[in-house]
Amino acid sequence: MGKDLKGKNCGKGISQRKDGLYHARFTDRSGKRQQNYFKKLPEARNWLEEAKHADKHGTFVPPDMIVDEWFEYWIENIVADLAPNTLRNYRERYKFNIQPIIGKMQMSNVKPMHCKKVLLKMEENYAGSTIRQTYIAMGTMFKSALMNDIIIKHPMNGVRYTKPVRAVNDIKFLTREEQQIFLQAAKRSHNYFQYALILETGLRTGELIGLTWDAVDFDKRTITVNKTLEYRHKAKFWRAGPPKTQQSYRTIPMTHRAYVILKRMWDVRDYRKESPMLSETLEFIDRRTGLTSKLVMKDLVFINFRTGMPAKNSSYDTHLYKLCDEAGIKRFCMHALRHTYATRAIESGMPPKVLQKLLGHASLQTTMDRYVHVTDSSMNQAIKQFESNQVS
Numbered sequence: 001m002g003k004d005l006k007g008k009n010c011g012k013g014i015s016q017r018k019d020g021l022y023h024a025r026f027t028d029r030s031g032k033r034q035q036n037y038f039k040k041l042p043e044a045r046n047w048l049e050e051a052k053h054a055d056k057h058g059t060f061v062p063p064d065m066i067v068d069e070w071f072e073y074w075i076e077n078i079v080a081d082l083a084p085n086t087l088r089n090y091r092e093r094y095k096f097n098i099q100p101i102i103g104k105m106q107m108s109n110v111k112p113m114h115c116k117k118v119l120l121k122m123e124e125n126y127a128g129s130t131i132r133q134t135y136i137a138m139g140t141m142f143k144s145a146l147m148n149d150i151i152i153k154h155p156m157n158g159v160r161y162t163k164p165v166r167a168v169n170d171i172k173f174l175t176r177e178e179q180q181i182f183l184q185a186a187k188r189s190h191n192y193f194q195y196a197l198i199l200e201t202g203l204r205t206g207e208l209i210g211l212t213w214d215a216v217d218f219d220k221r222t223i224t225v226n227k228t229l230e231y232r233h234k235a236k237f238w239r240a241g242p243p244k245t246q247q248s249y250r251t252i253p254m255t256h257r258a259y260v261i262l263k264r265m266w267d268v269r270d271y272r273k274e275s276p277m278l279s280e281t282l283e284f285i286d287r288r289t290g291l292t293s294k295l296v297m298k299d300l301v302f303i304n305f306r307t308g309m310p311a312k313n314s315s316y317d318t319h320l321y322k323l324c325d326e327a328g329i330k331r332f333c334m335h336a337l338r339h340t341y342a343t344r345a346i347e348s349g350m351p352p353k354v355l356q357k358l359l360g361h362a363s364l365q366t367t368m369d370r371y372v373h374v375t376d377s378s379m380n381q382a383i384k385q386f387e388s389n390q391v392s
Helices: 041-056 067-077 084-102 112-120 128-147 176-186 192-201 205-209 256-267 313-327 334-347 352-359 364-371 376-388
Strands: 009-011 014-016 022-027 033-038 222-225 228-232 237-241 250-253 281-285 292-296
Touching (some): 009 041, 033 041, 067 084, 084 112, 112 128, 176 192, 176 313, 176 334, 192 205, 192 256, 192 334, 205 228, 205 313, 228 313, 313 334, 352 364
Antiparallel strands (some): 014 022, 022 033, 222 250, 228 237, 281 292
């Protein structure tokens, strides 16, 4: 039985050091001694009990593991249910920025100065948004380690990044005039209905590509967002997945234009070219239930008229650039159409909280910070309204 500094028994496998920390230890199934340190006795007892149980069932995570080992355990077992794009971002930021600096260090030895070094190394060659992604990945990884008693102190306390993230004013959206010019040019495109639908609904590109007829209710005039579809270029295959976040599951009321677009696609669905690959059914895990869901490729609303396959994310952007050049407006990507939808919604007086739900954002702050812009036309309109109410 170990004892504390006052001579009281702490329990088997636990003792108190001179610095006040409680030392918990046991021998695992492989014969290796495992130990950890805590500020409070109940924490040490809980860890010891849970660690022994985990070791018995083969799920124990050694507290002296190095950062590389923890990252792999964390990404495979703790955050594995996140969106594929989020996991890919975590892996890329770890591989290229975090791992070279702290990957071989023991988790308990990582200090704020090491984490700050990771961010400082990126200052010269990376955009502020990428540094922010690294900051989030590293912080989330260590927070999980703290919650699971792998470390006793968060090594990023007080650590900040200084390079500014792209300002809201730099986020591209179309003015009313640009939107009109673009839509006029897009009418000559086979992708016109896809572009127009995003401007009416604010769908993300993956949500548009993965839209299937079972998610379209013409009677209620709604669109249900419950899956996404993307092409993985390196592996060369299509992958279905859940929406980006839990809040991204949503049902959107159709505008009249959205209804007309989808009704048109429904009426011509039997006459389109279809690739043999559309006979496939893709499976993915529903983020809300943890159960397997399916995406029937043949049920997709939008298919490339040449290939009979879904259009790839990148091909949409490439085609958009050509349309912009033809229309004589500055180039933009697919996501700018979603920004434009949000901007028009705010200009029309839509409450930000409603817009948050329609866009599928987890927080209102995201909607306000990222998608709400004050345009010249909206300012002019506000001034006119102000003048009309002035006392002469």
